[in-house]
Amino acid sequence: MKQRATVLLGSAFVALAALAFAATRVIAADKVDPVADAKAFQNFFFQKFPNVKHEDFVNGPYSMNEDMKRQWQEKEEFPPYEFALDAGKEMFSTPFKNGKTYADCFPNGGIGIRQNYPYFDEKEGKVVTLELALNRCREANGEAPYSYVKDEMASLTAYMAYTSRGRPMDIKIPDDPRALAAYENGKRYFYTRRGQMNFSCASCHVQSPGERIRAETLAPALGILNAMPIYRSEWSGMGTTSRRFVTCNSQTRAVPLEPQSDEYRDVEYFLSYVANGLPISGPGARP
């Protein structure tokens, strides 16, 4: 009997939670407050890890304790992303068949601008990420787009991130209801449980950073994209933000979205915005 009562109570709770969620979604339209969100998000991590320097959160699991930090420092002496960085630099300066270069597609010739991506494009009415902008640049110049997940795209973004190292993330949300809606959509995706394992992004990266799943230390969500792209030992290679999202989804047995689908672009917008002020550290290296 007791178990049945618990089950009933549990169901009632779930139903109530669903109702509450539905209700907040209705109200959400005029209650989106990214500034307050970002402050609360950052404070949550600063209070949870009072001994971690704020700018160290961008080093993912390596920020979580002294042992990990030492591992990171050793790794940075011969960084595994170096070959990608060199390749990216060369690709970036090599002209397309039409004689133009990537520099022609970006403000400031593409140097030191990574911290401004993703941005909300008011003409398109959507979020534009650095990866998307790079492929659009290629296509506008008659070149075939690259795979979003690794190889050339990782090399190009590695180089662009490197030229922005140390610059604080600086994502803007223009006064446009579509920009707020994109932010809110990304936030909703981040906190929604999905897949057979029933995890949200936040389950691991807000509730459990610093904890281990088997031997792997979970990274804090704060600043997680500041280090992109990353060389991951687990991948034996480089991966972009797109790759990170796709593999997180498939590892929790959820259905991954297409790289650069609207929802992934919105999550990147949300996650980057709440990391405003923290330095770009990419390209990064991860276990």
Next chain:
Amino acid sequence: MTVFPCKPALLVALALVAGAAPARAQSTMAAGQNLAFDRGKGNCLTCHVIKGGDLPGTIGPELKDIKAKYPDRNELFAIIFDETKRNPQTMMPPFGRNRILTEQEINAIVDFLQTL
């Protein structure tokens, strides 16, 4: 949700089986350990320290003294089946509800957990 109406009957049946056949219980215990350690099944070690398991994670509590903590095996079954019912914030996947494990597999894991 659909499994609840038939669960009491199933539990009674399993209790009978467990009581009547110690040799069988021994083998479901071993099967339970395999399921608990299997990365594609229970994968309990990802989050819990369990005696006899390598590379445990740290998210959940160590699984020990289980019989003292959960004298009622139904409670243990319910936690593995869908802990979100009791704690909506839990990290623990709803192994039964999301069909990561069958009821039979959960029962074998419960047998194993009760030996810890």
